Amino acid sequence: MLDMNRIRKRQTRAYLKRQRLLARRHRAYMRLRNLRSSRVSDVELHEKRPGFIGIVAILLASLGFHLKEGWFRVRTWVEVITLRGWYLIKKTTHHLTGSGAPIPLPPTMEQRTKRTTKKKPIGSYRLRSLAFGVGIVGLVILGIFFVWVATLAIPDVDNFENRKISNSTKIYDRSGEIVLYDIHENIRRTVVDFDNIAESAKDAIVAIEDHSFYEHHGVVWKSTFRGAFQTLLSKLHLSSAGTAGGSTLTQQVVKNTLLTRDRAISRKVKEWVLAYKIENRLTKDEILEIYLNEAPYGGTIYGIEEASERFFGIPASDLSVAQSAYLAAIPNLPTYYSPYGPNKDKLDQRQRTVLDQMLRYGFISDDQYRVAIAEDVTFLPEEDGYAKSLHFVEYVRAQLEETYGVDMVENGGLQVVTTLDYELQQRAEEIIADHIAEVEELYNASNAALVAIDSQTGQIITMVGSRDYFDTEGFDGNFNVALAPRQPGSSFKPIAYATAFERGYLPESTIFDVETQFNARCDAYDTTSDNGCYSPNNYDFDFKGPLTFRNALAQSRNIPAIKVLYMAGLSRVIEKARAMGITSLDQSPEYYGLGLVLGGGEVSLLQMVGAYSVLSNDGVYQQPTGILKVTDLDGNVLEEYEEQPGERVVEENAARMVNSILSDNVARTPLFGSQSFLYFGGRDVAGKTGTTNDNRDAWLIGYTPDVAVGVWTGNNDNSPMKKGSSISGKPWRAYMDEVLKNYDQSSFRSYELPENWQSYPNMVKGDWYGGTTVYLDTVSGKLATEFTPEETKIAVPQPDPHTILHWINKDNPRVLDTSRDDPQYENWEYAVKAYVNENLSVLFDFDINLPTDYDDVHTGEGAGAFTAQIDGIEEGVFYSLGEELTATVSSPERSDRKIDNVQFFVNNAFAHSDGSGPFTFRFKPEELPYVEENNILKVIMTDEDGIKASAEMTFSLNI
Incomplete structure (x- = not known):
C-alpha cells in the first residue's frame, strides 16, 4: 500500500529545495547583471575585436540578460512535472503487474552517493539530479549549437570592401546629359561616393530604418527578439500586425551584399x-x-543615385528633404511603395512617417519639416525612363559587347556618350510615324527606317529602325530595319558609275538606252525568253536611245546602268562597294551578275548611307560610328572619338563627277520634275531613289557635302507595296529640312576633265554619231578642199552609230580599239542598229546626203602650184580588211626636203599625218573608223611656203 505520509514529506522537501535553488540562481543572475553594468566601453570593445568565440559568448550572455527570471521558473516547473511523472509511471507499472508490494520511490541521494553520515531529503535529491541532467543536456545542446555554427558557410569579410558590385552601363546622347538607356543584366545601379549623397538622404534612411545606427554594434537584440515574437504571433494567427524584421542597417547591408533573402x-x-x-x-x-x-x-533599380536619376532626374547630391524622405520610404517594400504602382497614397503616408521620424530624432528642424511637408514632389513619368532610341542603343550595345565583353557591359558601370543627336532623333521618329500613318493604307506600306550620318566624321546622328519600337502586336517593332539586308534597287547605281569614272569614262560619255539581250549565249534579237536569258526593262518600259552618262544616271535608266556595270567590271564594282562600307556583298561576282546594279545584292540602310557619305566626302571613307566616348566606373577613358583623315576609297574626281550628276536638277527634271523634293533652291543637294521589283522596297538617299540621309519604306515581311512615285521622298525631305539647319550652306566641288579628253574615242568623249565629219565649202556648196579658206568651211557629221564597244576595249576607254572581240559586242551592236533603223527621223534632224564634187571656187592656181602622186596601192585590186597597205606620196616638182607636211584622208576622214620624207601611210583597213567596198584615199601635201597640192585614188576591199 502507498505510504501517503511519506509522499507528502518528500513533496515538502522538494518544495524547499526548489526555493533554495531559486535563491542561488538569483544571486548568480545579480552577479551577471553587475558584470554587464561594468563592461568595457564600446570603443575598447571595438579595439579588442573579439573573435568568433567571444562573439558567441556575448550573444549568449545577452540572451541570458533578456530571459531573466522567467527561465528559472520554467526549469522549476520542469523538475516538479518530472517528479510527478516518475510517480505516475511507477504507479501504472505496479497496477499492471498486480504486485502487492508498495510502489518504489525514486532512489535517494544517500543511495546514489552511498553516504551514511547524513541523510538527505528525498525531494532535494531528485531536484539536484534533475537539474544536473538538464544542465548536461543544455551543455550538449550548446555544444551542438557551437559545432553547427562552426560548420556554417559564413562568407569571408576580409575583402569585403573590394567585392565586385554590379553597375549598369549608361548610354547617353552626344550631349552627355540625356540618358538613352541603362544596360544591365538584372540590376540598374550607379555607385556614388558617400560625399556625393545629400545629407538629408543619409539622415532620412537612418531615421526610418535604424535610428540608433551610430550607437549599436551591428545587432540590437531587443529589436531582434521583439521582431521574432511579433512574427511568431503572426504565424500563429494571434496577431494581425504581420511579420517584423528588427534588422539594423548593418544587418541589411549583410542581406543585400553577402547573403540571400x-x-x-x-x-x-x-x-x-x-x-x-x-x-x-x-x-x-x-x-x-x-x-x-x-x-x-x-524592379531593376538599385542604389540611391540610380533611383534619384530615375524618379526625379537629378543626382543624389541634389535631393531635397522631401525627395530624400520618399527615397527612404521605398526600400522597405519597393514594389508595394512604387511611385508608379497602385499604392501611391501609401507611399505618401510613409514619406510623412519618414519626415516625422527625422523631426523626432533631431535630423531636421521644425522649419525644415514644414518646408518638406509643403513641397510638391513630382516623379518623372514611367514611360520617360531609360528607353529612348532603342534601335540605336542596341546597335551601340552590340559594338560595346564586341569590344569589352557582355559581362563588362552589363555589370561594369560603363559611361557611354554616343553620337546621337537626340533632338533630331525625336523629330525623325515623329516624321517616320507620321509617314507610315499616311502611306499604310494608301500604298500598303507598314514600316520605314531612317539613318543620318555626318559625312565628314562618320558619326551617326540619327537612327530610326522602325515606326515604333514598342509596337509588337502583329508587327516586329523592335526589329531594326536600318541594319537589315534589303535590296537597294537603283540606289546602287552611283557606285557602279563611280567605278566607271575611275576607269576613264566621263559624265559626257554616251551610252545607248535600247532594248538589249545581255546574255551573250542568247540570240541578240530574243528579248522575250526567260530560259536563262537576261533582257531587263526600264521602270517606264521605254527606251531613250543615246544618253550621256549624266542623263542616264540622273534619270535612273536601267539599261545604261547595266552597261556601265559591265564596262566598269563586276568584280571591281563589288570591291568598290566593299571599300565604301557595304560588307554584306560577300558572295562571288557570278552570284550577283549584272542585276547587281538594279539592286540584286542585299545591303542595309546604314551601309548604303555610309557609302553615300563617301561620295559626299569627295571619296574619303569615314567608318560609321555611334560612340564618342567610353569611361569605366572609375572615370578612366577606355576609348574616345578622335578626328581621322579617313581612307580614300574613291578617286576624288570620280566622286565629284557623281556628285555633279546627282545634284543636277536639270538632268533629273525629266524624272522628278523641276520642283521635286530633291530641289533645295540654291543649295547643292544630291539624291538617288531606288525601287525593287514588285515595289517591295522604296529607298531615297540624299546628301550634301556635310551630311548623308537615307530613308527606306516597305514591309518587314517583304510583301509588295502598291506602286507609288518616290514613296520615301516626303519623310526624307522633312528630315533634311530639319538637319540642314545645323549646317552652313556649302557646295559640291567641280570635277575636272582630263587634258586630252578630246582625243578620246568618239562615244567616250560624247560623240555618239560615229562615222566621220565632212567639211563643206559654204561658198560653192561643195566639199571643201585644201584651198578652201577656214572661214568658209562648215563641219557636217556623217553618222554611223555603233555600240560603244565598237570603238573601245571596255577596260581602257581612253584609247581607240576596234578589235570588237568583246563577248557582249554582237548583242549590244545589234540592239543599237535595230534602234537606229527604227528611229532615223528622231535621231537625225539634218540632211545626211552630201555633195560629191569639190570646191571649184578656191583652186589655189597661180600660187606656185605643184602636184602630188600616190604609189603603193593599186586601183582595181581588192584588198582584204586585215591586209596591211602602204601608201607612199611624192611630188615631181618638189623634193622631200621642201615638203613640210603630208596629210592622209580615207573617205574624207583624217587618218594620218607625216612631217618628214619619205611620206608613207601604213594601215589595215579594218582599223579605220569607216570603210566600205570602194574607198577614197586622199593626200594633201603642204610645202615650206604653205602651198598645197592634193591627190586621190580609189582602193577596193573584200567586205
Whole structure:
C-alpha cells in the first residue's frame, strides 16, 4: 500500500529545495547583471575585436540578460512535472503487474552517493539530479549549437570592401546629359561616393530604418527578439500586425551584399555574425554608403543615385528633404511603395512617417519639416525612363559587347556618350510615324527606317529602325530595319558609275538606252525568253536611245546602268562597294551578275548611307560610328572619338563627277520634275531613289557635302507595296529640312576633265554619231578642199552609230580599239542598229546626203602650184580588211626636203599625218573608223611656203 505520509514529506522537501535553488540562481543572475553594468566601453570593445568565440559568448550572455527570471521558473516547473511523472509511471507499472508490494520511490541521494553520515531529503535529491541532467543536456545542446555554427558557410569579410558590385552601363546622347538607356543584366545601379549623397538622404534612411545606427554594434537584440515574437504571433494567427524584421542597417547591408533573402534560421545566424564582423571592420559612414548604393528601389533599380536619376532626374547630391524622405520610404517594400504602382497614397503616408521620424530624432528642424511637408514632389513619368532610341542603343550595345565583353557591359558601370543627336532623333521618329500613318493604307506600306550620318566624321546622328519600337502586336517593332539586308534597287547605281569614272569614262560619255539581250549565249534579237536569258526593262518600259552618262544616271535608266556595270567590271564594282562600307556583298561576282546594279545584292540602310557619305566626302571613307566616348566606373577613358583623315576609297574626281550628276536638277527634271523634293533652291543637294521589283522596297538617299540621309519604306515581311512615285521622298525631305539647319550652306566641288579628253574615242568623249565629219565649202556648196579658206568651211557629221564597244576595249576607254572581240559586242551592236533603223527621223534632224564634187571656187592656181602622186596601192585590186597597205606620196616638182607636211584622208576622214620624207601611210583597213567596198584615199601635201597640192585614188576591199 502507498505510504501517503511519506509522499507528502518528500513533496515538502522538494518544495524547499526548489526555493533554495531559486535563491542561488538569483544571486548568480545579480552577479551577471553587475558584470554587464561594468563592461568595457564600446570603443575598447571595438579595439579588442573579439573573435568568433567571444562573439558567441556575448550573444549568449545577452540572451541570458533578456530571459531573466522567467527561465528559472520554467526549469522549476520542469523538475516538479518530472517528479510527478516518475510517480505516475511507477504507479501504472505496479497496477499492471498486480504486485502487492508498495510502489518504489525514486532512489535517494544517500543511495546514489552511498553516504551514511547524513541523510538527505528525498525531494532535494531528485531536484539536484534533475537539474544536473538538464544542465548536461543544455551543455550538449550548446555544444551542438557551437559545432553547427562552426560548420556554417559564413562568407569571408576580409575583402569585403573590394567585392565586385554590379553597375549598369549608361548610354547617353552626344550631349552627355540625356540618358538613352541603362544596360544591365538584372540590376540598374550607379555607385556614388558617400560625399556625393545629400545629407538629408543619409539622415532620412537612418531615421526610418535604424535610428540608433551610430550607437549599436551591428545587432540590437531587443529589436531582434521583439521582431521574432511579433512574427511568431503572426504565424500563429494571434496577431494581425504581420511579420517584423528588427534588422539594423548593418544587418541589411549583410542581406543585400553577402547573403540571400531566405528566412532560414541559419541565414539569420550568419547575419548576426557577419554584422558584428562588418562593424568591427568598417566605419559607420562606410556601412551607410554601402547600404545607400545597394538599397532596392523596385524592379531593376538599385542604389540611391540610380533611383534619384530615375524618379526625379537629378543626382543624389541634389535631393531635397522631401525627395530624400520618399527615397527612404521605398526600400522597405519597393514594389508595394512604387511611385508608379497602385499604392501611391501609401507611399505618401510613409514619406510623412519618414519626415516625422527625422523631426523626432533631431535630423531636421521644425522649419525644415514644414518646408518638406509643403513641397510638391513630382516623379518623372514611367514611360520617360531609360528607353529612348532603342534601335540605336542596341546597335551601340552590340559594338560595346564586341569590344569589352557582355559581362563588362552589363555589370561594369560603363559611361557611354554616343553620337546621337537626340533632338533630331525625336523629330525623325515623329516624321517616320507620321509617314507610315499616311502611306499604310494608301500604298500598303507598314514600316520605314531612317539613318543620318555626318559625312565628314562618320558619326551617326540619327537612327530610326522602325515606326515604333514598342509596337509588337502583329508587327516586329523592335526589329531594326536600318541594319537589315534589303535590296537597294537603283540606289546602287552611283557606285557602279563611280567605278566607271575611275576607269576613264566621263559624265559626257554616251551610252545607248535600247532594248538589249545581255546574255551573250542568247540570240541578240530574243528579248522575250526567260530560259536563262537576261533582257531587263526600264521602270517606264521605254527606251531613250543615246544618253550621256549624266542623263542616264540622273534619270535612273536601267539599261545604261547595266552597261556601265559591265564596262566598269563586276568584280571591281563589288570591291568598290566593299571599300565604301557595304560588307554584306560577300558572295562571288557570278552570284550577283549584272542585276547587281538594279539592286540584286542585299545591303542595309546604314551601309548604303555610309557609302553615300563617301561620295559626299569627295571619296574619303569615314567608318560609321555611334560612340564618342567610353569611361569605366572609375572615370578612366577606355576609348574616345578622335578626328581621322579617313581612307580614300574613291578617286576624288570620280566622286565629284557623281556628285555633279546627282545634284543636277536639270538632268533629273525629266524624272522628278523641276520642283521635286530633291530641289533645295540654291543649295547643292544630291539624291538617288531606288525601287525593287514588285515595289517591295522604296529607298531615297540624299546628301550634301556635310551630311548623308537615307530613308527606306516597305514591309518587314517583304510583301509588295502598291506602286507609288518616290514613296520615301516626303519623310526624307522633312528630315533634311530639319538637319540642314545645323549646317552652313556649302557646295559640291567641280570635277575636272582630263587634258586630252578630246582625243578620246568618239562615244567616250560624247560623240555618239560615229562615222566621220565632212567639211563643206559654204561658198560653192561643195566639199571643201585644201584651198578652201577656214572661214568658209562648215563641219557636217556623217553618222554611223555603233555600240560603244565598237570603238573601245571596255577596260581602257581612253584609247581607240576596234578589235570588237568583246563577248557582249554582237548583242549590244545589234540592239543599237535595230534602234537606229527604227528611229532615223528622231535621231537625225539634218540632211545626211552630201555633195560629191569639190570646191571649184578656191583652186589655189597661180600660187606656185605643184602636184602630188600616190604609189603603193593599186586601183582595181581588192584588198582584204586585215591586209596591211602602204601608201607612199611624192611630188615631181618638189623634193622631200621642201615638203613640210603630208596629210592622209580615207573617205574624207583624217587618218594620218607625216612631217618628214619619205611620206608613207601604213594601215589595215579594218582599223579605220569607216570603210566600205570602194574607198577614197586622199593626200594633201603642204610645202615650206604653205602651198598645197592634193591627190586621190580609189582602193577596193573584200567586205
